[in-house]
Amino acid sequence: MSLPLSDEIDRAAHLLEQGRLVAFPTETVYGLGADAENPAAIARIYAAKGRPSNHPVIVHLAPEADLAYWVSAIPTAAQSLIDAFWPGPLTLILPRAAHIPAAVAGGQNSIGVRCPSHPVAQALLRAFKGGMGGIAAPSANKFGHVSPTLAQHVRDEFADGSVDLILDGGQSEVGIESSILDLSRLHTHGPVLLRPGRITALQLADVLGVAPAAPDAAAPRASGTLEAHYAPQTPVAMVASAALPQVLQQLAAAGRRVVLLHWSDSQHADALQLPSSPAGYAHGLYAGLRVLDAASADVILIEAPPHSADWQAVNDRLRRAAYDSTGILERLL
Template sequence: MIDHASIGQAARALEQGLLVAFPTETVYGLGADAENPAAVAAIYAAKGRPQDHPVIVHLAPGASLAHWAAEIPAEAQQLADAFWPGPLTMILKRAAGVPAAVSGGQDTIGLRCPAHPLAIALLQAFKQGRGGIAAPSANKFGHVSPTTAAHVHDEFDADGALAMVLDGGASLVGIESTIVDLSRLATHGPVLLRPGHISADAIAAVIDRLPAAPDAAAPRASGTLESHYAPHTPVAMQPTATLKTTLAQLHEAGRKVALVHYSDLPATHAAVRLPAAPGGFAHALYAALRSMDGSGAALILVEAPPQEAAWLGVNDRLRRAAHGSTGIVHGLLNKEAP
């Protein structure tokens, strides 16, 4: 059910330059008026986000791409027709009148139309559907993205940075949107900057070109730093075949381990079992990491998902979550037990 009074209140808050968190089908976003540099700066301040790290601008269904993008290649319109509203972000050349704040100072811009009904209602109410809402994930920079309103409150209530949090239940997809760069088609073709629910093969089926892997000259994009999506507790991934041995060794060393898994594995200090299918695993992943982060464990050990294409988005998020914890298992096994 859509509470139109709350939607109107949130739209007015955005129009006044305030911050509003809202649900999308991927994760919850921390929204501000994309054409108000001071409001966008408030996003960066609230998150502790580097100023050169761009945000994604969310648009209402049917919004004019020409207002935001200087060039709209045929491939962009084809992908919008195929996947919007939905979890696909396109990187295009930024229109001259759009503030550079949303792009981290680059000449490109990330655009998407979310599929969540509350997000659509908010975008339609905000500036009568003609505005854009800049919205990275509604969490402190680098931390696990929120997939419920409660996660957003956990992140920001102590700061008082948000005017409102719209509650739309748990995010359906659970990981951030696929990002495809279409700003350099003539020289590089389409480039997949961040994998997600919409696969490279699905994109290729629409535009007849398979997106390439990121290159050194690719535009900076949301959620593409090596260390990202990380809980406070160190994260390590191991294949199923070695997990039982590692769990036994850590138990013997007196270490408390929180386990995120999908196979039958021994009991640990804390554990959450996720579906063994990529969609279900992605939907529950961030909530599981947040839950295990609060368990008092010394380590969150994740059963590495399969390396199949359907798991690419999940593996990308887990690799970044574990990036800053290299050697953590070895370190816990080679120190004196507490």
């Protein structure tokens, strides 16, 4: 995959400066970008995605950008994490600077910021407003759907023409969204992991000197934290490895068409196997769900991954993808 040329990057930056929408690759998933300081442009993101306006988006910054322009405080803990993990798949929730539009934060006093490592994302951020601007960019898909990890996924989602330009940077390396860590309430709650990702709770604890807490009822709203999210159109059911053969047999006896996403050995005909490592599985997860969703099956059966800490982010995405399908096996059988 050849990366976009500099003139295409410049065109994308110009479109953003005009208040238009540009989809671009990051190392996690593709983002749907707009000028983070333009409330009208941010509103176009929400309209294109069908996203609730109180659901905040993440602001992406170039490595050289002035973080202090975007936030009102940079705690020591934040700087330590930035030094350790930026550029990379870590979003920090910090107090929003007063002059930054509330629209980008879903009306909250906090704001999510990150510095992506993908070379196309970095080139775009450096071209946009001389590298000092911020690009608000949730995942480039309709709200609640499976996130895109290829430019074609974005084209499929927005065939309506609501996206002005799509930069193609190949398949996203990580394949699931960034870890989100709330540091906006350190004095009262300490660091709080709102969404797990490639950067694990253990890695964060190694830098912070304390394990991040689980989300609490008063935590800031953040991207991708609703109970139902990342969902294909086909119902999804998670099944433990030991129970798979019996469940597959029962569904076949009931005349149901089943597609299977698995990581261990399986003899099922309509199946897609992902790697048995957390990183490899995450890399192929969303593309795999999209392939299986296109099969028009009665259900996507997913072999439940291990429950160890290094699988936390994958299990988080699968749980949310299956949330609206609770009870589907009972109904099919």
